[in-house]
Amino acid sequence: MAGGKIRAVLFDKDGTLFDFDATWGAWAKLQIEALANDPQQAGRLAAAIGFDLERVEFEPHSPVIAGTVREAAELLLPHLPGRSLDDLVLELEQAAHDVPLVEPVPLAALLSDLRGRGLQLGICTNDAESSARAHAAQAGITDLFDRIIGYDSGHGAKPTPRPLLAFADSLGLDPAEVVMVGDSQHDLHAARAAGMIAIGVLSGPAERADLAPLADAVLDHIGGLPDWLARRAG
Incomplete structure (x- = not known):
């Protein structure tokens, strides 16, 4: 060898x-619930990024696992009327700084x-x-x-x-x-x-x-x- x-x-x-899941699973659930106004919207946000809210983990082929923060924000944005992409990227980046x-x-x-x-x-x-x-x-x-x-x-x-x-x-x-x-x-x-x-x-x-x-x-x-x-x- x-x-x-x-x-x-x-x-x-x-x-x-x-x-990955031990670090980002609980964080992602928290962010989705903070962004959503109701459980239905939370479900749409979770589906958009390939995240299982019940198991609190990402699907194996979730597009955000290897993606950038901006790519994740682009997937979430259609389900967040009134939000801007740049502001959402900044919010997610700042929230990620303190993840356990x-x-x-x-x-x-x-x-x-x-x-x-x-x-x-x-x-x-x-x-x-x-x-x-x-x-x-x-x-x-x-x-x-x-x-x-x-x-x-x-x-x-x-x-x-x-x-x-x-x-x-x-x-x-x-x-x-x-x-x-x-x-x-x-x-x-x-x-x-x-x-x-x-x-x-x-x-x-x-x-x-x-x-x-x-x-x-x-x-x-x-x-x-x-x-x-x-x-x-x-």
């Missing part, structure tokens, strides 16, 4: 660094371990950069990352490879030296298009069968990275 030298790991955020985060494994310890192996680290998310920075700060891990890139950082959103290539270029890395870790097909498509190593994780709504055809490996969660790196080096 040995391959070329790995010099960096680039992480998706939601569903990868943070467990659930780590699939202790992040500070894992990321410190990876940095101790000489790896550079980054975040590439389809969330806003401000939200990504707020969440990293809340988890106490901001200083462990060399770059944090959001959909609004000037490079576009996954599945385009542009934000991934921007990460590699900013650090002087060959994309083939970078591992992209994500929980969605968007992440893995972007990794493939960028020429990076693609690792899927199951801490988001996607199942192994969704990710395996696009991934070099599929792990239960990012806690499996050190062992995967050791096997690959061996």
Whole structure:
């Protein structure tokens, strides 16, 4: 399983660094109920973004799992007469800053371990950069990352490879030296298009069968990275 030298790991955020449904399920239900005037409207809003209000979780193929905040707002807007898109995006971004985060494994310890192996680290998310920075700060891990890139950082959103290539270029890395870790097909498509190593994780709504055809490996969660790196080096 040995391959070329790995010099960096680039992480998706939601569903990868943070467990997706445990972090975002209750938050999404709260936001839907706050936006809606009655249960019928709440049901329409939930259906628009592929969210199950009773189970308090996103459907596996919800369009917002790997989408941007603006894309989610665009889906909600037809069911919110009188609201503007820009105001709704701003409201959702601000509300997301303080979401209670659930780590699939202790992040500070894992990321410190990876940095101790000489790896550079980054975040590439389809969330806003401000939200990504707020969440990293809340988890106490901001200083462990060399770059944090959001959909609004000037490079576009996954599945385009542009934000991934921007990460590699900013650090002087060959994309083939970078591992992209994500929980969605968007992440893995972007990794493939960028020429990076693609690792899927199951801490988001996607199942192994969704990710395996696009991934070099599929792990239960990012806690499996050190062992995967050791096997690959061996």
